[in-house]
Amino acid sequence: MTTVHTLETDGVxxxxxxxxxxxxxxxxGSPMAAVEFGSLAEAMAGEYTVVTHDPRGISGSVPADPDQDSTPELRAGDVVALLDAVGAETADVFGSSGGAVTGLALAARYPERVRTLVAHEAPVLELLPDADEQRAIVDGIVETYRREGVMAAWQAFMKAFGVGGDDDQGPPPPSEESPETLLENSRRFFLHEMRPTTRHVPDVAALRAGPVRVVVGVGAESRPLTTYDTSVALGARLGVEPVEFPGQHIGFVDRTKEFAGVLRRVLRERA
Known part of the structure; x- marks a missing residue:
């Protein structure tokens, strides 16, 4: 059974x-909403109390200031508030894409609240040797959104990072979301979330010295993606070998059963 809740915290x-x-x-996730983790949540719910949420500014999570940037640090604080709301002192955390960046901020800032963090394909572009070029690419995508709109921006995003559908379409929207919600989610992502997420520099010293077990996850089919390179770079900084998960960037959506099996194994390996 799934229960649905609303929590007021820190301006959202x-x-x-x-x-x-x-x-x-x-x-x-980030900008992925709870709906996109529904299948994985169902697959893991036999062994865990699984908490999913819409990150601030996305879908059902409404910020008081619609133009406030969504930083990994703010989103990490939101996860802590969720843990408080469900009465959990600690939790295992699986973060994918921008959600993995949220998880890295969470583990560094609130290490006492996390047992194991699985950071799956975190777009930590600042760890790449061409970080200056990557920063310019992100700026260019944001400007494409401002000039040409959402479809052109998603096409530029997919061309730059190799994530998503074909060249003529944006990422496939979840059927539960209205067109208006999808447009607003895209606005938030391009104007207020993409830059703060990709420019986050993980606190490697805190992560290495802290109590949180950090697992770096990468898709078995993700070699063409920029997030494969960032995952390898993150693993090297943390001194851990990335763990392969089935599929590509959203393997938890299209390869859910196999993906959940690897996630269970990784969580059980906690020392």
Missing amino acids: QLHYEVRGDGPVLVLV
């Missing part, structure tokens, strides 16, 4: 969902 009304029973596992 967070939409979150809870499934299952057992140790708490939080699935975190």
Whole structure:
């Protein structure tokens, strides 16, 4: 059974969902909403109390200031508020894409709240040797959104990073979301989330010295993607070998059963 909740915290009304029973596992996306983690949440709910949420400014999580930037640090604070709301002192955290960046900020700033962090394909572009060029690419995508609109921006995004559908379409929207919501989610992503997320520099010293077990996840089919390179770079900084998960960047959506099996194994390996 899934229960749906709303939480007021730090300038945002967070939409979150809870499934299952057992140790708490939080699935975190950015800009991916709770709906996109539904299948994985169902697959993990037999062993865990699984918490999913819409990150601030996305879908059902409404910020008081619609033009406030969504930083990894703010989103990490939101996850802490969710843990408080469900009565969890600690949790395992799976973060994918921008949600993995949220997880890295969470583990560095609130290490006492995280047992294991699985950071799946974090777009930590600042760790790449061509970080200046990557920063310019991100700026160019944002400007494309301002000049040409959402479809052109998603096409530029996919061309730059290799993530998404074909050259003529944006990423496939979840059927549960209205066109208006998808447009607003895209606005938030391009204007207020993409830059703060990709420009986050993980606190490697804190992560290496802290108690959180950090697992770097990468898609088995993700070699053409920029997030493969960032995952390898992150693993090298942390001194860990990336763990392969089935599929590509959103393997948890289209390869859910196999993906959940690897996630279970990784979480059970906690020392």
